[in-house]
Amino acid sequence: MNKVHVKTGDTVVVLSGKDKGKKGKVLEVSPSEQKVIVEGLGMVTKHVKPRQAGQPGGIVKAEGALYASKVMVVCPKCGKPTRAAHKIDGDGKKVRLCKNKGCNGTF
Numbered sequence: 471m472n473k474v475h476v477k478t479g480d481t482v483v484v485l486s487g488k489d490k491g492k493k494g495k496v497l498e499v500s501p502s503e504q505k506v507i508v509e510g511l512g513m514v515t516k517h518v519k520p521r522q523a524g525q526p527g528g529i530v531k532a533e534g535a536l537y538a539s540k541v542m543v544v545c546p547k548c549g550k551p552t553r554a555a556h557k558i559d560g561d562g563k564k565v566r567l568c569k570n571k572g573c574n575g576t577f
């Protein structure tokens with residue numbers, strides 16, 4: 471199983487594409503596809519067919535999957551994107567460590 475560097479609930483920033491620089495919360499992670507769904511980002515338009523004759527079809531917007539490699543985790547402490555290091559805290563729990571200078575935030 472391939473691991474994705476972000477988790478559900480993380481805040482991430484988009485590194486490329488039309489949503490470059492935008493931030494959002496990770497709603498879903500798909501390790502097999504190496505993709506993530508981010509709240510309010512990567513929006514795609516879907517056409518919905520009318521259920522009954524005579525009713526108009528609709529257009530709805532929904533979050534489309536983004537490649538995990540195109541997003542970066544935002545540190546909740548300093549609010550900046552970081553390439554987090556992994557470490558084990560005192561309780562033996564896996565945490566991520568912010569590598570931004572002077573931050574040392576864990577999340």
Ligand SMILES: [Zn+2]
Nearest residue numbers: 545548568573
């Ligand atoms: Zn930080």
